[in-house]
Amino acid sequence: MRFPETQLKVEHLAEPQLEFAFGQQSPHPKDGLFLYGPLAKAKKTKEIRVGVVGTPEGLAHFRSWSRSLLRSVEVPPPGKGEKADRLHLANFPGLEEAFGISFDPDECSVLSIPLADIDRATRVTNLNEAVDQVASLYIDRVQKYLRNEEKAIDVWVLVLPEIVYERCRPESRRTGLPLVKGEFGKKQKFRADLPLLSGAGIIDQSGERIFEDVPDFHRRIKAEFLRIAPTQLVRETTLAPGAFLNKAGYPIRNTQDAATTAWNLATGLYYKTQPKPPWRLAEVRQGVCYIGMVYKSLPNDPDGHSCCAAQMFLNEGDGVVFRGANGPWKTGDREFHLKPRAARELMELVLETYIETHGAPPAELFIHGQTTFNDEEWQGFVAAVPAETNLVGVRIRSTGGETKLFRDGDYPVLRGTALLLDDQTAYLWSSGYVPQLDTYIGPETPNPLHITVLRSRFAKPNILTVLQDIMGLTKINYNSCNFNDGLPVTVRFARMVGDVLTMGSAKGEEKQPFKFYV
Template sequence: MKFPEKPLQVEHFNEPLLEFAYAQRSPHPKDGLFLYGPHAKAKRTHEIRVGVVGTSDGIAHFRTWARKLKSIIPVPPPGKGEKVDRLHLANFPGLEEAFGISFDPDECSALSIQLRDIDRATRIFNLNEAVDKVARLYIDRVEQHRRNDERSVDVWVLVLPDIVYERCRSQSKRTGLAMELGDFKKRQKTKENLPLLSAMGAIDQSDEAIFEDVPDFHRRIKAEFLRIGPTQLVRETTLAPGAFLNQANYPTRKTQDAATVAWNLATGLYYKTQPKPPWRLADVRPGVCYIGMVYKSLPNDPDGHACCAAQMFLNEGDGVVFRGANGPWKTGDYEYHLKAPAAKDLLELVLKTYTEEHGGPPKELFIHGQTYFNDEEWNAFVAAAPKNTNVVGVRIRSTGGETKLFRDGDYPVLRGTALLLDDQTAYLWTTGYVPQLDTYIGPETPNPLHVTVMRSKKKIKPKIETVLQDIMGLTKINYNSCNFNDGLPVTVRFARMVGDVLTMGSAKGEKRQPFKFYV
């Protein structure tokens, strides 16, 4: 690309701080939780109610893993030739010690599914039907429990055999399996017209809703449980890698070390069962709201329509997903733009929720998107906002290898480095070398985000430095793991995942729903 003729300006933004219990601060979630506990820590240990669904072996693996959560889980000793000082790893101190929550593994609502039933369902010839059958095995067991057991469940843990992961995704090949036709029958067609498919038992999909969805187990479960409650999906091989060995006596798949798995899954359990997330951003300007726009083409839609949604995040970190209208929003290969009524309705729903929670509208509302904002949708956004609320449109795009910056000529740049191109445009490295961890965690030289302040309701746009500092903070509130940071801000990172769930025909959630239901 062609850079401006004036000298380039390079800035560095300090690592955003997180807030934990007793208003204590730390840049690292693990350090803050280890030393202080979650920022909304209760005075007493809170017992959570967990439901676990899986095979008998899967349930046993979960209970064994849950018992380990009660005590310290150390990081493994370094391998041969590995650095001893691995600051990006941390011992897990115990669920109660780090998060102030607990549960009895033997008192969980345990719902068992036969492995043979899962295996047989995954072999159904039509992948849509196979995914539906496997998902229904889990969903029906939960529904049966809800009808017959008065005990409520805070979070459902679905323990999956690896055959579900391998055979129940849209790209699953399922080669070498003995296949079955399943329950759906084709409408009678003459062999002269369709001899091969007739012989194979082709399926007439015209009247079946499941064939409108993408055949993906994860998406199907998340969509179905929007009306039930939060879920945590975990593979058996993640919980018990030593129980699944190959012929050379090594685990069949490489997993994270046990301490890291414990940190991540425990963070998810806390986030999905408590009213407040485990940490929040410490330094956020008051009255600021961030929303990420979500667009996703509807599968098999003859009119080419797409769904739209908005994710709202505040300094507390927790998010809300707002479902918008379906419509002809796709205007190009990678461009989506709302019509004025849909844009106005969606933003009014966001603002209403903010006002209900804070007693008034936000001072600033930043809309993060991966495309530009056209006149029609932007004017509708501005019209929906109160007079004193400034609306700012920011485009955030990942880049490839076209722009690189090195430290001392050879080393990755520091995370937080920014190359300012002009008053409204910059490259921001949200990945890179982190001094506190003494490492750069990544397979290649880090690539920056390209950030542009596209529009502003007020004539004077906010400074690019302010926008970049905000984005840095938003890379640290992914509560589905306990990482030091993500490469994308939360407003953008989960846009595809949220869209994937919302496009499912089984997504029967409300127009306004907690973000924790989607991850």
Template sequence: MKFDVVTPRLIHLPEPALSFGFGQSTDHPKDGLYLYGPHKADDRNKVITIGVIGTTEGLEYFRRWGRSVLGDVLVPPPKKTDKEHRLHLSNFPGMPAAFGVSFDPRDFIEYVVDGDKIETTTALQNHHEAVAQTVEVFLERVRHHDENEERRPDVWAFVLPEIIYTRCTRQARRSGVTLSPGEYVKRQKQRSNLPLLEDVIDLTKEDIFDDVPDFHRQAKAKLLKLGYTSQLVRETTLAPEAFTNAHGYPIRGVQDAATIAWNLATGLYYKTQAEPPWKIANMRDGVCYVGLVFKNLPNDRNNHACCAAQMFLSEGDGIVFRGANGPWQTENGEFHLKSTAARDLIGKVLETYEEKFGAPPKELFIHGRAGFSSEEWRAFEAAAPKETNIVGVRIKTTTGQVKLFRDGKYPTLRGTAMILDQNNAFLWTSGYAPRLDTYIGPETPNPLNVTVLKSSGERPDIETVLSDILALTKINYNACNYSDGLPVTIRFANKVGDVLIMGSARGGGKQPFKFYI
């Protein structure tokens, strides 16, 4: 018996460059913003309007943070125990200097929520009701503002007490909390006293069960319906020194103040402006990237799932297209669309692309964690015009199947690729970055397993596919990191799905990506 011997080919892909103001480019978002400003630089300083909802203390924390980020926020001095350079840390030069936008902390649209009220709602006996009522404490302020005020904020910031994170997540155990009955428990007890009707009354058929009991997901879903982007931030992030244990240490470990400033400022800019702060430089014209999203619907007796597509252009920003709900999960745990749903979903993407550019894309890359069924792929091809080459790419994380070791202090370089053949490769999107002179990670990094599965036309070169994936790890506008370990087409699939499956988010065909993060 003969066996084919595969001789892997190792290459190193150059770090993708990003485009900033004045047509300048560099590989680090912080450098680009510090030196040149955002990609769509403006001659005058824009002023954004921020709506802030929180406790009395939370509002003060946000005002104090707002005042601080209008000027320099410095990286803390190195400790004696620091044995390495800290090039991954950067001073924050101030919101106006880095982003060309500003705000007046004295002019925030502010609404106070009662801390005692949050204590009460988070302690309701039914967890679904507890989360829903806690979200409502914040949302009723947003609706009140819409009904009574003409001035519309560019973004809503919810400043969240720590109790919301201990009691209002899906995994919250709420141990040690004295729970109180709410309206749901009272109604349930009333129904139980009607024995003649107990066979026809469904005790779980309540609106509160349409949403997973998670504050973050519910708030995003409901603000999506109201047409608002949002920034959810914990009080302990803004003022860690105000929350200490009995020994005087912060109850939560957080990043340094300069890094927090970079990340929150990037998110605020992205969620208030028409275009993202930076774009990928030197991307090929006429290329579109789509990440498929699947998420099982909560409490669905038919075990149906929601499907969606995240479209990202070479320009950087993204759009989320909601598809049909249906029995997309197969027996082996993978998700595959039926013909009509697949054609409709990709058809929406192509229609939007043509509206923006006046012509269909030359190449449409569809990224997924699984393969594509024959029915699914034929529908994708049927949805696309002949001049568009559709390329199906599977991107899977690995957990130790392949390790590459480097002779030196740090692990293999980010951008290293092991090419097995024209369709298969391993790509290290995490690893030692010379620009940072460090590796941000706990252990020897694992590569992504990349496979070009199908194409309607000529298959692209595997190195081109890998270079594109590496570039897509640099457009996470919810932070200001050098790079991510996953391309944006895969990175946010779960977060987008988490919002889409909420009953509060039902309806609507497409929304900007910035509403989901």
């Protein structure tokens, strides 16, 4: 049923509450952590084991930053034209006070890499080879540590000099940079171009993997560490912006204030070292499972195949990533669809883990995608789901400037505003003015998400229930400590997860905690 244009309904959804220690609730992660502590707060402070890899200068910046993390970090005084009560900012009370964890900066396992070695590797003519050499400097140091040391590491922090960020991404421009010759020539990017073994008449495939992967340091590291431990990548300029100034005496890049940086990185450290996340949604309906579908075209694949995966999130908030089969899933410019067998097998992986955790299948299973679901793949999903589980397919799309809703006042539309087009379709403003923060954190008038309930095995759920669920899923990004994201976690990290899974070193990792990917 579509409502007549003159009767379009506008609803406002309440801000989802988060749960912290002792069952206490707050809509803001920072408030909840400051007042109550993390969800699984222990009686004693937990010491986490941190390994750090970087240049000597980067390691020094990390130690200095870590010492400040162990005490309070205040937000800077308001600048010209800013309000004194900037409610979106909050002083950081200290790692132990907020999260109940700690570590000794002088007792971390420290692995040093000379900056000159990194600089030379970034100058290798072929970008694929350059990224491989830089990543190998970090990976080899960690692998050597794991072979020779008995001390286990909970999380590896990789401190990156700015040249890694500038020179080791797919879009890196190294114009004017003196390059050095590597093992392979500039144009050797495919298997057929690799050198023959001397006198053997066969292809030497020892280095072919680096040409199959996208030349991206971040993706490569995340893929390699899927079988090692969670990682936290951080730029030296993030830890010590005042140490990197331009000729005018200003920092070479704009960074968040020190307190916000501390909140975000501390949240990541907690999430990646503890069995449970720092908070969870307080009012999630029991027996509900959310899945975000991930598709990514495989680089340099002659058959045009794609990788598929599913991100599963439960009411506890934490997630698991399941890798599905590679195949010809791309059917249009932006459309991906699985064959029935691949859809069934991927869903079976998800359900097996859910049942192991809860002892029974979910009552409702929502699949969040950014495209439609065709008949073949939907039947594959249904074939894997127990008879008592209602399977619901929801499409979530970001919109551009074609749809705007204006509010009479100084600030944009309220976050949580929903424009209902019919009983299956709506626009949802997941970003907007937040009264609690007395601000809208964004550069322009916010754009809504376009939400459509496409399919359902049984009766379709109420559209307001679907929208409220999505609102909640915008608040469980544990790689930062923001009030909310603009996208639900089921969709927000789909591209990042796909980027990692298409790397050659990620092959064989069918199931891993979500924390390994962010």
